[in-house]
Amino acid sequence: MVNSNNALAKSIVIAGDNWCPINCAQDSEDKGFMIDLAIEALALSDYQVTYVEVPWTRAVELASKGEVDAIVGAFKNDAPDFIYPQTPLLNISPNNLFTTQDNEWVYQNINSLNDVNIGVITGYDYGDKLNSYLFSKASAKVQQIYGNNTSSRNIQRLLKKRIDVLVETGPVFWYHAKKxxxxxxxxxxxxxxxxxxCYIAFSPFLPSSKDISIALDKGVEILRQQGRVKEIADYYGLPAKLYQ
Incomplete structure (x- = not known):
């Protein structure tokens, strides 16, 4: 991991909930693909990154007020008014569906969700189509949770039959299921x-956000050319199709 030795390095704070392997626990040595990548990429422009782990809706709220600089693991519908880099760090589905091995239900179309109890996380963007369903009258059987360790908690709720189907991003689900x-x-x-x-998105409140987003794009491109993006992705078990 690269950190700037420049005494004048500019400090920024990136916030998010534990969505490992994309961004992991704040006190873990391995902070996740996006955080490790941001630390190295932004160090090339003399930014020093601090990562803080908070519930997702809280992260968005803090960044919207300028109390932190950015949120990690954001789809554009999460925070439409935020400043987004030109290039996403990952391309992933926000709405893969999972169930237990003994459940014969399979997703057919949006209406087939009416037959199951669905587990989601408060404040997450699940894409336009599923977002519309979740906030419709047909979504009375949707169960939302809030707080920390939501991915692991939802898997445990799935196994305890408190929900029938869990909505999650594939790499995140499989990471926590393995753990x-x-x-x-x-x-x-x-x-x-x-x-x-999927991006690190910057606060719309802070004048520095545009410059930092540009610095992130520049740094990531340098690391990509050096093969470092692949190395970090490989470390976290992310296949090339997700970040190329």
Whole structure:
């Protein structure tokens, strides 16, 4: 991991909830693909990154007020007024669907969700199509949770039959299922939509946001040419199709 030795390095704070391997625990040595990449990329422009782990809706609120500089793991619908870099760090589906091995339900179309209890996380962007469903009258069986460790908690709720289907991004789901040692108990049963660009997004309140977003783009491109982006992605088990 690269840190700037420049005594005049500009400090910035990036916030998000634990969405490992994209961004992980604040006190972990491995802070996740996007955070590790941002630390190295922004160090090339003499920025020093601090990562803080807070519930997602809180992260968005803090950044919108300029109390932190950015949020990590954002789709554009999460915070439409934020400043986004030109190039996303990942392209992933926000709405892969998972259930237990003994559940025969399979996603057919949006109306097929009426037959199951769905687990989601408060404040997440699940794409236009699923967002519309979740906030419609047809979504009475949608269960939302808030706070820390939401991905692991939702998997545990799935296994305890408190929900029938969990909506999650694939790499995040499989990371936490492996960590919980339950890979053999779960399966993917569809996706509502295709992959979408996923970013570190910068506060609309801070005048520095545009410059930092440009610095991130420049740094990531340098690291990409050096093969460092691939190295970090490989470390976290992310396949090339997600970041190329």
């Amino acid at each position: 919980l040692n339950v890979l053999h108990q779960v399966k993917q049963v569809g996706s509502v939509s295709k992959s979408e660009p």
